[in-house]
Amino acid sequence: xxxxxxxxxxxxxxxxxxxxxxxxxxxxxxxxxxxxxxxxxxxxxxxxxxxxxxxxxxxxxxxxxxxxxxxxx
Numbered sequence: 001x002x003x004x005x006x007x008x009x010x011x012x013x014x015x016x017x018x019x020x021x022x023x024x025x026x027x028x029x030x031x032x033x034x035x036x037x038x039x040x041x042x043x044x045x046x047x048x049x050x051x052x053x054x055x056x057x058x059x060x061x062x063x064x065x066x067x068x069x070x071x072x073x
Contacts, residue, residue, distance in 0.1 A: 004069045011062030018055030023048050 025047045033040040
């Protein structure tokens with residue numbers, strides 16, 4: 001499997017996952033304080049929404065690369 005097919009498959013898989021989940025959430029540590037033997041930290045949850053058009057564009061681009069990328073060789 002060459003690099004072009006791997007990139008195309010990655011685009012298609014990421015597009016399908018973007019359509020299925022619609023976004024992802026991660027935790028970002030904002031502040032940390034050490035007060036004697038106690039440790040205090042504040043975690044903030046960030047959500048990233050993935051637009052539907054980005055997912056569809058990734059699927060279309062991956063399909064186009066699979067169809068037209070190998071015809072040049």
